[in-house]
Amino acid sequence: MKTDWETLVPLLVHIQANLDGDLSLRALGCKAGLSPFHLHRLFKDAVGETPKTYTLRLRLERAAFRLTLHEASLLDLALECGFRNHESFTRAFRRRFDCVPSEYRSRVRRRAEWWNQQSREILDHPGRRFEISSTKVVQLRPTHLAFIRHVGPYELVPQSLFDELDQWAARRRMPGPPVWMGIGHDSPATTPPAQLRFDAALRVDAPFAPEGHIACQLLPGGHFAVTTHAGPYDSLPSAYAAIFPRLMQLRGYQVVGLPAIEIYHTARINVEYDLNHTDIYLPVVPRQS
Secondary structure, three states, rough: OOOOHHHHHHHHEEEEEEEEEEEEEOHHHHHHHOHHHHHHHHHHHHOOOHHHHHHHHHHHHHHHHHHHHOOOOOOHHHOOHHHOHHHHHHHEEEEEEEEEEEHHHHHHHHHHHHHHHHHHHHHHHOOOOEEEEEEEEEEOOEEEEEEEEEOOOOHOOHHHHHHHHHHHHHHHHOOOOOEEEEEEOOOOOOOOHHHHHEEEEEOOOOOOOOOOOEEEEEEEEEEEEEEEEOOOOOHHHHHHHHHHHHHHHOOOEEOOOOOEEEEEEEOOOOOOOOEEEEEEEEEEOOOOO
């Protein structure tokens, strides 16, 4: 018999990929093969939020993040994030963030210069413990991943998740070398620390049915701005703070920003190492002329 997690993880992946689509309880129930009543109870018990609350929160957090980076009109942004019109989006946004979207955008833009200054100070600091390369745009192919989800502060992601994936791959006699990845789905600026979602992941050749809390997802391909970080893993947040201002200056591309994808240049994850090489991929799209 499937565990609750085996039932829900494919649905959580579906929600993340279709925030602009029909995520009603009835539609989600059909996707999961469950009655709306059963799904509602199962989801609330396992995730801690009802399906409606969960999907609304993700839509609003996506909208808040894109308000920071995009020049799109509020109506276009509302439609991209699954709202039917500007009015319903504005009401929901005000309830979540205590201000209307236009005010939020203005407030965040006023902070932009401060972030740029912080970025310069991080890179100029003589005692910094990491280096980052220049940033360039590349195209990635779609990739199947085995993953274990961590919900909570990014800095508390345990190495044991990667160890468990390593043991799982060994049992399946997967050919090497392994490609280890981490996927951050949320921005700490908009999502409470206890609800941040991070996937410890390993590339696989083909999709598979969930096994316990190890599940499969398809990482979509597309254009990404990639920067290589060299240093301890705990310096990655400072690297992100230095990288994001660069993305606003990319010629010919607009930043999407999330999910943040990390590809680790190692045969095995070890958080104790001081010198790690990590490629940080952040999604972008070509600007429309």
